[in-house]
Amino acid sequence: MSLVTAKNKEKKRDQWGSKIGFVLAAAGSAVGLGNLWKFPYSVGNNGGGAFVMIYMIFLILIGLPLMLAAITLGRKTQLSAVGAYGSIKKKWSFVGGLGVICGFFILAFYSTVGGWVIYYCLKAFTGGLAIKDPEVLGGIFGGFISSPVSSIMYQGIFLILTLLIVIRGISSGIEKASKIMMPALFVMIMLIAIRSVTLPGASEGIAFFLLPDFSKINMDVIMNALGQVFFSLSIGMGVMVTYGSYLDKDANLLGPAASIPVLDTMVAILAGFATLPAVFAIGFKASSGPGLMFVTLPAVFASMPFGKLFCILFFVLVLFAALTSSISMLEVCVSYFVDEKGVNRTKAAVMIIMVMYIVGIPACLSMGPWQDLHILGNLNFFDFYDKLTSNILLTSGGLLLSIFVGWVWGADHAIEEIEKMGVKFTLAPLWKFLIKYIVPPAVFIILINSFKSVIEAMF
Ligand code: TRP
Numbered sequence: 424m425s426l427v428t429a430k431n432k433e434k435k436r437d438q439w440g441s442k443i444g445f446v447l448a449a450a451g452s453a454v455g456l457g458n459l460w461k462f463p464y465s466v467g468n469n470g471g472g473a474f475v476m477i478y479m480i481f482l483i484l485i486g487l488p489l490m491l492a493a494i495t496l497g498r499k500t501q502l503s504a505v506g507a508y509g510s511i512k513k514k515w516s517f518v519g520g521l522g523v524i525c526g527f528f529i530l531a532f533y534s535t536v537g538g539w540v541i542y543y544c545l546k547a548f549t550g551g552l553a554i555k556d557p558e559v560l561g562g563i564f565g566g567f568i569s570s571p572v573s574s575i576m577y578q579g580i581f582l583i584l585t586l587l588i589v590i591r592g593i594s595s596g597i598e599k600a601s602k603i604m605m606p607a608l609f610v611m612i613m614l615i616a617i618r619s620v621t622l623p624g625a626s627e628g629i630a631f632f633l634l635p636d637f638s639k640i641n642m643d644v645i646m647n648a649l650g651q652v653f654f655s656l657s658i659g660m661g662v663m664v665t666y667g668s669y670l671d672k673d674a675n676l677l678g679p680a681a682s683i684p685v686l687d688t689m690v691a692i693l694a695g696f697a698t699l700p701a702v703f704a705i706g707f708k709a710s711s712g713p714g715l716m717f718v719t720l721p722a723v724f725a726s727m728p729f730g731k732l733f734c735i736l737f738f739v740l741v742l743f744a745a746l747t748s749s750i751s752m753l754e755v756c757v758s759y760f761v762d763e764k765g766v767n768r769t770k771a772a773v774m775i776i777m778v779m780y781i782v783g784i785p786a787c788l789s790m791g792p793w794q795d796l797h798i799l800g801n802l803n804f805f806d807f808y809d810k811l812t813s814n815i816l817l818t819s820g821g822l823l824l825s826i827f828v829g830w831v832w833g834a835d836h837a838i839e840e841i842e843k844m845g846v847k848f849t850l851a852p853l854w855k856f857l858i859k860y861i862v863p864p865a866v867f868i869i870l871i872n873s874f875k876s877v878i879e880a881m882f
Contacts, residue, residue, distance in 0.1 A: 442674050447601040448751070449494075449657075449666045449683050454605065455748030456536050457655040458691040459612070459741055460716045463698035467709035469647050470639025471631040475695070477640065477648040482688060485865060486652045488857040489821055491680035492828040492837065493658060497667025498676060499840045503758040504661025507668060511832050518823045522661035523759045525816040526752040527775075529660070531783035532808040533749055534585070535790065538577030539717060540742045542567055547734040552721040557707045560718045568714075569791035578787050579780060585749040586776045589757055590769050601747060608740040609690065615720065615737065616696035618727050619704070628703030632695050642872050649869050650813030655687055659820030662751045665758060673844045697723070713790075713805075753779075800880025814873040822866040829859040 466474050500507040505523070509516030546552050546563075554560055568574055620629060653659040670676070698716055701723045702709050711718070720737065724730040753775065760771035785793060789803035798807050828837050834855040841848050848854070 442670070443602075444598050445666060445670055445674070446679050446682070447598055447605070448669075448747075449663060449679060450605065450686055451601050451744075451747030452657045452662050452666065452751035453655065453683055453687040453748075454608075454690050455657075455744050456533060456540075456741070457651070457748070458687060459694045459744060460536060460713070462651065462655065462691040463695050464712055464715040465647060465651055466632060466695055466699065467702070467715060468712060469644045470636060471699075471709070472633050472635035473637060473639040474644055474648055475632065475692075476635045477645055478651060479688075481649050481652045482656075482684060484857060485649065485821070485862050486656050486658065487681065487684055488854055488862055489658050489824055490656060490663060490684055491676065491841070491854065492824055492858055493661075493663035494667035494670070494676050494680050495837050495840050496824075496828055496832070497664040498670045498672070498674070499837075501668050503665040503668060503762055504755060505759050505763055507661075507664050508827060512827075515823075515827055515831065518820065518827065519661050519664075519759070521816060521823075522659070522820055523756050525660040525812055525820065526756045527779055527782055528808045528816070529654075529812045530582075530585075530749055530752045530779050532786040532805050533745070533752070534578045534581045534779065534783050535574070535787045535805065536713070537581030537585075537742070537745045537749060538574055538579075538787070539568060540738060540745055541580055542573070542577045543717060543721075544735070544738040544742055547721075547731070547738050550731060552734050553725050553731050555722055555725040557705045557718055557722050560721050561707075561714065564714050564717045569794075571788055571791050574790065575784055575787050578783060581745070581749070582776050582780055582783070584746060585753050586772055588746065588750050589753045590772050600743070604740060604743045607736075608744055609693075611733070611737055611740055612690065612693045612697055615723060615733070616693045619697050619699075619701040619723050622701055622704035622723070622726065624704040624706075625700035628700030628709070629696075631703065631709060632699045643876070646814055646869055646873050646876070649818060649866070650810075653817035653821050654813050655691060656684055657748070657751060659817035659824065660752075661755050661820070664824075665755055666751070675846050676841050677846065677848060799877070802880065810877075815870070815877070818866060818870045818873060822863060822870060825858050825862040825866065829855075829863065834859055 496507050500510045502510055503519070505516050505519030508518045543552065551563070552560070554563075619625060657663060667676075694716075698719055699709060701719045702715065705719060705722050707719055709715075721734060724734040724737070727733060753772065756775050757768060757772045760766040760775070761768050766774075785804035786808050789796065789805040794803060796803055798804060802810060828834065838848060838851045838855065841851075
């Protein structure tokens with residue numbers, strides 16, 4: 424115990440010492456571009472309501488139990504990902520290491536989109552987005568992302584912002600800002616959703632979003648829905664383990680483990696309502712991919728009173744949501760080098776960001792000149808990083824987490840940890856059943872199929 428405490432002290436874990444700090448940080452990590460940008464276009468690409476339905480099933484049966492497992496593991500060990508697994512079973516510390524690697528690849532493509540958001544903030548300020556015609560907006564978006572110099576530059580700015588926050592440790596500034604910005608984002612997205620569903624011609628989009636067409640369900644849809652659950656909840660790469668480790672022993676784990684996914688899903692669903700009905704109303708294609716948010720939402724703003732103001736506010740809040748997510752990814756990588764390798768925090772963060780930038784530039788270029796440079800099957804760098812992380816690495820991380828907590832550490836030990844300080848976990852038998860018998864085989868089957876599709880793409 425004393426060893427753990429000593430190690431713990433070196434880690435400056437005081438940042439998220441308060442319980443509210445933890446909930447804000449974890450919710451800030453979960454709510455991000457995954458909800459606002461990725462979820463709506465994934466729905467568009469994966470057949471609409473059918474994808475949403477499978478997403479919800481996975482969320483409840485797999486996402487929720489894993490969220491609780493991750494936070495509990497972190498709180499128990501009071502260590503970040505690598506150490507948390509390692510301190511219970513030495514051999515398992517590689518799972519934490521897998522998360523570190525995964526962080527590199529996610530942030531590499533996440534920062535590409537983060538750069539777009541910064542550009543859109545500036546463009547909204549100068550009024551350059553107050554355009555109703557989706558064709559023109561599409562042209563602006565396409566022109567920007569395909570010009571290598573500026574998009575790589577904005578990607579760099581996003582990474583530098585992430586770096587600056589992580590270097591300073593996570594100050595109370597960010598906690599306070601989250602407290603204001605997160606609810607503000609929620610209100611904004613609700614307003615936009617209302618505007619979007621009341622646009623003439625929106626009903627087709629609402630139907631597309633809500634009515635499942637079962638004929639659209641195939642293995643790809645299932646794989647992508649599970650990948651999206653992991654991505655959106657920030658689960659499978661040790662973020663929640665690390666953040667859970669900042670909790671003290673008298674914190675109730677059940678509240679956050681349920682409220683973070685609920686909040687996260689509400690934002691994703693609202694983003695779907697904000698985007699998809701508008702897509703149909705303005706005659707855009709739901710399957711147009713990553714550009715969806717950047718093309719349709721400015722068009723919605725342009726048809727709203729005070730649209731320009733809303734547009735500025737919205738993209739600033741999206742940037743904020745993106746940053747509270749990107750810092751969590753960087754933090755997992757940095758804390759590994761600080762804790763396990765004894766590297767100085769600033770040095771580690773700078774070094775990592777530089778490598779991430781290098782790994783990230785090809786992702787940025789694949790939106791322009793390298794669009795057709797396929798590195799695996801028909802996947803360019805951007806798509807490859809996305810699939811590699813969402814469908815392989817996060818999924819593997821989730822599978823290993825469930826096996827570890829359910830079987831290696833033992834579900835009963837975890838329940839004991841959850842019930843510390845007199846907390847009553849009424850659903851414990853259900854959770855135990857899910858984490859031991861449902862999550863591992865379900866995730867395993869999907870993972871096998873992900874591997875199969877990777878192998879098929881290679882030949
Ligand atoms: N959940 C974030 C989003 O929805 C992205 C994210 C942050 C993430 N940290 C992560 C995804 C860790 C996977 C793992 O935008």
